[in-house]
Amino acid sequence: MNYNIPENLKGLTEAEVEFSRKKYGYNTLGEVQKETWMNILVGILKEPMLILLICVSFIYVLIGDYGEALFMFVAIVAVTAISFYQDNRSKKALKELEKLNEPLSKVIRNSKIVEIPTFEIVLGDLCITEEGNLINADGRIVHSNDFSVNESSLTGESYSVFKDSESEDNEIFSGTVTVSGLAVYKAERIGRETRVGKIGQSIINIKEEESPLQIQIGKFVKGMAIIGIIIFLAVCTFSFIKTGSFLGSILNGLTLAMSVLPEEIPVAFTTFMALGAWKLMRNGIIIKRSSIVETLGSVTVICTDKTGTITENAMQLKYLYDYRSDAVYEQEEFKSEKLNQLIDYAMWSSEPVPFDPMEITLHKTYEQNRPDDERKSYKLFHEYPLEGKPPMMTHLFENEQKERIVAAKGAPEAIINVSRLSEEEKIKIRGVVKKFGEQGYRVLGVAMSGFEGNNFPEKQQDFSFDFLGLTVFYDPPKKEIKKVLEQIYNAGIKIKVITGDNSDTTQAIALQAGIKNSTAAVNGGEVTLASEEELMKIAEERTIFTRMFPEAKLKIITALKKQGQVVAMLGDGVNDGPALKAAHIGVAMGSKGTEIAKSAAAMVLMNDDLEKLVIGIAAGRRIYANIKKAVQYIISIHIPIILTVSLPLFLGWAFPGIFTPVHVIFLELVMGPTCSIVYENEPMEKNTMNHPPRKLTDTFLNWKELTISIIQGLVITGGVLGIYQYSVYLGNDEFKTRALVFSTLIFANILLSLVNRSFYYSFIESFKNRNSLLAGITVLVLILLFVILYIDPVSRFFNVTSLDINELLMVAGTAAVSVLWFEFYKFAKRISA
Template identity: 35%
Template sequence: MDQPADAPLPPSDALAGLTGHEAQARLQTDGFNELPRQERRTPLAIMREVLREPMLALLLVGGGIYLLLGDLHEALILLAFACVSIAITVIQETRTERVLDALRDLTSPRALVIRDGTRKRIPGREVVRGDLIVLAEGDRVPADALLMRAQDLLADESLLTGEAVAVRKSVATATPPTARPGGDDQPFVYSGSLIVRGSGIAEVRATGSGSEIGRIGQSLRMLETEPPRLRAQTARLTRLCAIGGGLVSALALVLYGTLRGGWLDAVLAAITIGMSMLPEEFPVVLTVFMAMGAWRISRARVLTRRAAAIETLGSATVLCTDKTGTLTENRMSIAELRVSDGETMAPPASLTALSPQAQALAFHGLLASAPQPFDPMETAFHDFARTALPERPLPTQSGWTLARTYGLRPDLLAVTQVWRPDAAQPSCVVAAKGAPEAIAALCHLDDTRRAAIGQTLDAMAARGLRVLGVAKASFEGTDFPETPHGFTFQFLGLVGIADPLRPSVPDAVRDCRSAGIRVMMITGDYPETARAIAGAAGIDNGATILTGAAIETLAEPALREHLRTATICARIMPEQKLRIVQALKAGDETVAMTGDGVNDAPALKAAHIGIAMGGRGTDVAREAAAIVLLDDDFSSIVTAIRLGRRIYDNLRKAMGFVFAVHVPIAGLALLPLVLDYPLIFSPIHIAFLEMIIDPVCTMAFEAETEEDDIMRRPPRPPAEPLFSRPLIIWSLLQGLLVFLLVGGLFLVATQRAMPAEEARALTFVSLVLSIVSLILVNRSFSTSLVTAIRRPNATLLWILGTMTTVLASSVLVPAVRNLFRFAPLHWHDLGLSIGAAATVLVVLEIAKTFWRDRLRF
């Protein structure tokens, strides 16, 4: 219910608020009421990072040398390769930044404040300390504030506490001590919380970074984001190979310049060898896989803020999940009705067959709710009435008038509302709902009835239900009593309300368990409620529940030991979530953490992989996370895990392939230099192989479908290297076989006095066809070539078609042939090239069959 801006306060209201001058002065002193944001990466900054890649440096140097030699054609081609690589990376990185900007709400919510004795609506970022803010149902609190006035005020603080149930607020009677969010009858309201019932006026005590939400945001700046392990491994391997390639290139420069003369040509030869030995494809392939993985997972409504995190998710051993809004729908619904005569009804079964007593219970619960509800529990009564009471006219639809409302009071935790069905008649219907003990007191029940209600209440609460009592009364006239105790109430029964479990959660939890991932619920809710939700979700709740109070007493070693088997952590404070994640990491677990509230942000950032909810999640949580679920569907996590494992499998195939390809390329670049033969490759040939064939071929591996057992194997050990010793051996064997066959063809052709350009064409075609054989061999580590061929891979077919076209053009089209400095090949030469490639395929398939188990593929 919005209040008019610029409306003068009644004369009796002594609250005048700040003056405009005071507010402006404090705004200049304290700054805007907003959290500092991380600097956005600009395309220029991304480009600077890309230009640090050594391969680009070699391409640019090679292009510059060709310009000095006057070969403009070669120079432009090399520079074009460099520009394409820069453009691909910049486009992908800026796309991620734009998607994140689209998620962020760029306009701050507006606030109604009292300044100069007048109510004014201003942007929330302009609220300052000392401002008087006017709060009403549906308002988002713009800053931390102390209540000066309040009428039946309830606030939803779930973004800060994780609790879905709104808490009561009361006016401060004296200067109160500082309090934390959560708990009833506090005089504080907090930035980011939602007013779900009532109204009030509060004095702002803290804004921006000084607020409770800002305090959590500041703690994020003290945490370092978990670095991607694959990127670190790849960078280390690339550095080692670069050092080795640099030394060989320097040696080649000296030998070429000394033995053959022509130091400029020697530089080009050194660059050629450096390009052939430098595995710059490793970071390129990693980037391509992560970017394509981000695109694939986005089709499942999952945004990847840091693409490398997908791989880490595939190795997760523990998935820490919040309860409210993550496992549950963050939407209250009526789960059980228990009428006074003992009848029990659990929706959604038999809604159309409700007994008259159950209908009266649901109907009067609706009458005791606000006509336009913001409180999730009152919304549940409205939703239930529309579904379960289709024949009964609802008050908001049939002209009933709300004559009087008695709000919650600390001495009576119940809401009572008086409705007049007919404005011309004095008869009124009175309905009350609230804490069962409060409703029992209104109904003046005896001790026996109260004890029976208490037993029923305990049984319902043990199943995780929030229980409310409902009563009804009638009244004649307009002279209503001062308190609800003046009515003669009849007890109707109890209503159990629950935040329902998402339907997809049990299957998702089951998939996680089959994949060896332990699902751990971390919630601020009560232990029994947590146990009930965990049981419904399929989370193993047989272990002892670890509570926040117990965690406070545990030292770090003891906490790590308890967390080895724990699956439920209840009554957890926000800072304890961070401690839990850090303890799990110290216990060598790979930790994934889900959450949506501000209270989850530190744990999201500290985890190996943070997963935030994008629909209802806060900006702070999304900024801290690496993955954002756009549809807030818990089952999407399983999709991401499956994709992460598939990406890692295919990445190992691609990396092994690239490592194998470098052996013959480097060998064929060095062979003529050692034997004093004409050089086979120039920089343009190497650039073509490195910047076109290799990345395109790795796309074929990226498109490979998952292995059959991908979600039935345990997570890989966190310390397992991407390049294991068996994979290195396998790659070397493949590369050496190709080098021996293709190099042998080159030597035979040269010894038979084949022209240099024709020998170069024969060698190049043989090498490319052998690369195709390596692709086919490496499509699957666990199955044969025949089985792998049956798997659909449209990308591979497209690549093979493209490579065939390029090869045919390089041999048959004069312009392209001259560009590559090739001579026409005879048909028997092509037969030799095809035979070499076929030999590679057959030999490696046989070797893979015998070595698969030993190489642990």
């Protein structure tokens, strides 16, 4: 883009940038902290499972069992490695997200305009800001073009302030927003030295709110931890009374504590969210906070802007309506002399350096059809920015001969209202506008005025305008939009269009795009005047909202949220900022979206493709479903471990210490990767996007689901303890009994991980959803089991003996019966559905 920036503005050289950075640092509010090995080590040592392992190792050393102590040390290394792997994957994903979330800034360096990450702005940089951009450093304007800024973030005043290099106040500040035009400013304060940096230093210490799912999982894990402490104390006391051995009793207690503590759950949650956000990033969907991935799956209403989201935002100028000749002209006829004045004033009413697609088109039309280009002869000396309901804007230009041009354009109704027209003429023009609008065209009115002196009216509406005509644009719906909207409807999600355009155009485009609507459109004025009760009803029942301004958009979003809807808002403009911020998930367009929209949003679609939102919603549903599967798997498999460790001790069975910490930690090492790596990789079940969204307030496990998991665990316990008692009945020794019980539990674990891939479809059907990690973990666990059973030194260490083929078939069969009964439950569920 040609910014018409003076050649004398060359910016800093690379050497000057490096010197400035070394002296004054980066443009950031907080210090850039690198994670040290000490921080990583301290973080790992805080893990409850590691603390338990260290305690067990210490006890083994005290009682002289150095082999067990050595195994515990290996287990500590293994747990640390798994934790490090998980943590590293999560942090790597989050760092990639941070890089993409870092806003870019335009600066002039070595006489070239370049884009850099905002934190790389240095003191002395020449920065460029344009309409819709956030200003990212405090500085002084050195060049500007029709520049105005909204400083409400600092002053609380919401109106725009015009500034240039020659004005008395030519400073601009970080955190404010460019409303119109362009400015080049020299960065004089960056980072914490900026005005907003000094005001808001405490912001960087604000802790991000936990999501509902995080809170629920946290409570669940704390509850299990409390139960673990109670059981630990009970076992220690019971064992000490029975045996009199203090260290042995502590060891038994710690064994049980390890079996109770579900430390895999928070690890799984963090991994699922971080990797989910990372995978979406690879699909061109930037998630600013990994926790919103969960919320994506709960979206019940999508509120979307029209231009650039449903439509191409191409803005082709299809027709010109000339009021004086009362005729409509097509593109081939734009060179007609009758259209000269209309084309001229449509261009003059646009920004001198256009940013808006319609204004770019108007400038191109002027270039192509007006051989005498007068743009360099006139200078913009006064402006009324886009405002009003409906909106309009007015530009005043003057040349060296003091000849003036006063040009206005805006919503047809706004231009009609300020023009010298009779009521009959107004009705006639409204009829033309309506006809175009019903065909899906975007229409702007154009008018001219004259004014002597410099005592300009306070409002642009106070000028006396002559109506010139209409510019008629066509912004066609995106090619794949019908298919995308159909997917959204199939997922049980409502769609509402919230736009600044008029109702006729919006309804026509909505019909072409495939939006379901059987109610009349509502305009922003009606929304503003409605009572809270009326607003709730309007928000629920209506689909199309037109002539919407920021406050009206915000009211609709707020009303939908009060109804308990989970709202995603799509937008790309400055006026979408408040609504994007207020929605549960604000979604900004990455290519054509303004910086203020991207800043306010929680999610950015890199190529402005609405289909990416569907992918995001599907990912949210998949991740939520997989978290539930992982948690239910953890609950189900923990129950037999806990009861196999505790019941023989409490009931005085033949071999009360059937499992030692060695066996429990092996099972924990199997469960950890299964729930947090394998289930995270589990594909989405078929028909997931054909079900209505869940309520955000739903608990991640309701009583029915929790009961199912407990029953699964108890049935597996029955199978495992049945093998235990059968082995004792056959007169087997402790080593053989342990081998049978341990093998049964391992086989049950493998089968449970397969069965719990779906709580609706059969596990055979689930094999169609390929998951290579699940196959890999299953094979690895079986190899390790056979190593434990049949490699003599390992068998002795685990205190087990080998099993013959009949015994293996018996434990595998018992595990199958203990787990696969659930397939009949799922079959019954499918039949009754």
